[in-house]
Amino acid sequence: MSTKLLLCQHAEQLQAACILREMHSTYSDVIDPAIRKVLTTRGEQMGTGLSPQDLFYREVSHVQDLFEALLEYESDIMAGNFTPADIINIIASVNSILEGMLHAAIDYRQSKALSYGTGMELTRTPEFMPWTSTSGTSGVRTLIHKQFMLTLDSAIPEVRDLETREQLFQHMIALADNILDGYNSQIASICNNEDMVEYTMQVEEQYRQERHNLIGPFLEHKQYERAGSLAEKYCDFEMLIRICEETGNQERIQRYQQQFADKGFSDFLFSWYMKEGKQGRLLSLPTPQQTQLNSFLQKDEFGYLKWLHDIECKDFLSAHNTLLNLGRNEEEYLAKKKTLLSLAKLAALAHGDADEQLKTNISDIDDEQELILNQELLPTELLQTMNVDADHMKVLTPLELLQLYICDENTSATEYDFKKALDLLQFLNQDDPAIDYETIRISIWCKAILRDKAIWTHTATGDPIDSIRDTIFFKTIELAVTDGCEPSSLLPDFQSMLTCDTLSPVSTDKQLQFLLGAVYEMANNYT
Template identity: 30%
Template sequence: LDAVPSGGGSVLKPTSYILADISEKLDAVPSGGGSVLKPTSYILADISEKLVAAIALRSIQSKYSKIIDEAINRVVSTWQENPYGNLTAQDIFYVRICKFQEIFQAFSDIADNRIESQQQTTTLAMLISDINTIVLHIISEIKSSREHNGTLYTLPQEKANVHEYLPWTAMSGSVGLRDTLSHLVDISVRYGAHCTNEPELKQRLYRQIYEMVDAILDGRKHYLESVHDSEKYNVLLQQFESQRRELISILIDDEQYEYAAKLAEKYLDFQCLVIICDETKNQDRLDGYIKKFEEYDFSQFAINWHLRQNRQGEVFERFKGNQAALSQFMRDHPTLGWIQLVFNGDFERAAKILLQLAQNETEFVQRKKSMLSLAKLAAFASADSDLGIQLESINAELNIIDYQEQLSEALMQNFGYDVENPKVLKVEEIINLFISEENENVNEFEFRKALELLNYIDEPYDVRHKIWSAAILRDNWTAYDANNAVDYLQNLIFFKLVEVCHLMDGDCETFLPPMEDFLNSTELGDLVHNTSFQYLFKLTYEYIADAFKKPIETSMEL
């Protein structure tokens, strides 16, 4: 507009004068969302920008008349205003400047309707691209106007720190443009770039996606800057960072690395920058970012990203040219010092550190196993060093893990253990699982494993007694045919366990406790007072002594 009729209708007033009149009448009014007061200058800026947007739309209406006319008709129909006389829907639409933002939702609705009614073809992709072109042309004109006229609507410093700055283009919902832009980004990827094989159209769509993402993030960034000193800043910052990563990742996922990198550099999304360098295997680019964003400690962020990806081994290779970053990393993560030792060829110290780390690991058994395996490799690589004691400790720890891994998943789940990421169990815990009543499929070999684990306990006597007692309680020692007692006892788990141990260890005295230990045991409860049990148990010991040629003295008679 150049000039519009004044209130009296007889004098033309320039638009700037009319805006000045409005400014004098308003101090602060609710924003489009209705919950935040906006200073008059911000409201005038919005009105001015909507005038610019209307002019921008009108300037390309002849080129995209079919789409724009349909969008205008949709908007006017929602206002329930029917053109009359010589008026058209366009006349009504352009008069309602304060509602101009509704045209963007209409463009989005047009695209959605075509998506529902058409197959995913190049024609649909071209329609989406045309809609994007219209929207981005308007945004470009608004941005240009904002840059040239921003000082006209700037608040004094003392007021700028009080009021939030949320331009209408950054608002969500029906009063703004943000939600519509986000939706256009989504359909431009799914029904645009992914549905055409024409290189030129595909690249144009990705360019538009890049520009729309830039517009979304730019609006959110300016809003964040205006609330920097408020209580809600941290929450809004987290929301911004989450949306920033989500939007830039769209381009990364489709391997549009240059567009993604431009956005990540502009809005300081270091995670996306590291991912881009990683996926493109571009070490030079990573080194460049380390220098460019040195003030933000980019190198430490990149190192920590590798740690979160469980790729510690790549840290020293990728950052070998940045000794300052590596030194800082070593100070912050002393438990990873073994990696540097390996790179330096000091395998002996690396083996000792890895063994110590493994012995201190109590969370994940797979992590402990990996540390032990690396420690063993480092020990073997250190050919000139005497690491015999360390190797014995490493092998012992690996053996214990091997026993744990032989526990069935069903048994572990019965006790509430995570079978996907199992924790490190103590030797006593593994033994208890092998001999537990819940281990329904237990046999003499399971009990044998429990006995073998005694080698890793400092004081094994009580635990050994517990294992043998559990083996006794697995069978019925009272309901049997006395005339066939010998045949019966040979099917007892207790006897089968003795057979296995004798086969593997030889002398029964080395593994089988004296009979009196059980007959006076509290582990067996009232069973020790049962005469049927006493008879069969003594018979079992006598049979074992005779069968394996090692007499066992007893103080009780049959």
């Protein structure tokens, strides 16, 4: 602590001692036993011609010792045979003493801030923790918080008359204000110190937690104005929002958005609605707030709300772009991806004025929808074998989908399944080094041959082609040609087929080589 602030602290303690002396006659039944406790703790010899008050006020710089003594005396009373009314009176008296002393000290500090300022010449400000807000077991901050909770738990539930109840809540406001003000002073002194970044973050987190714990009880007891006064002063946005929600005061919300515009209140409000599952409230915000909401919803994490907001604002192009981005990135649920892409296309059509980019987007959606259709057409028996729930399928990549159509588990596969696998080749990313396009293409044809391995390796009589017309391989060729494929470019290289690992169990069979060669010759001569 700087010398100037230390001098200020001594002056504050003198002010607190003066106020304590003024209150002495009113609260002598509490102050006198507390002073005696302090002197006993210090080891002072009483009865030396000086009164306990004389001895106590000699050490004004330790006037805060009285705080712990007051709470100890309070605990003694609560443990004794006293009525609830007596206990409430003692708690109220201690509150008044603490409040009076703290108020005098803080009022002096604030009024003399310029006189005791640290000065611009200091490049690093030492940590300033006011004596009214020291931490630790016997720290003033700790004791004030203890008194706050004692009032809340032991006095408020027992009080019967409205006037005393209001008085106690006002005491609690003063106690909470002292604690939070002390935190603010401490944080302000260290927040710009590069060597104390981590420590500053710890203190700020303690402050936020303390702020929540101190303001929350007022909200629970429906002391909305008192809760609001603290929440406004110390920028507890969550509490301000909860107050407005519980009281149904939307005008107050709008006032806070203006009052705390430079502190990010609107973004906090929107995030709070999202966290609490009240997205509908966002979409029903008044028109003046729509611009702020639109800015907030630009974040990717809020895309599922942004497109609804765009539709509400008739901005169909933005809705289309948002939905398209969501649809492209959806990998968990096929049905969800299908819905998002369909909505993206509808939004594009609603926009109407289709430029080249929009046309490209619609073409991309058509491709995505074709992939989705191919996945939806996977055989039911195959899905059951693979333990896949058809209604909750994840989104498969083109390669995964292709492999499923031709896998051994698809026992009922026909030429249509293999033709779908060939059609899916167009969706593979040939620039991806992990994908060997030609190897995948060859493996499709090899697997088609293996489906009828016995036919291909059996020595047939008569026309060789007639013996393999019923194979899936041959039927797939016919189906592809019927769909417009060029026969000469349909099949991979003959030697590549024979050297493919997939076909290795039968690739050396002379009958297979002969029949396969005949098919290739027929395909090359096909007109």
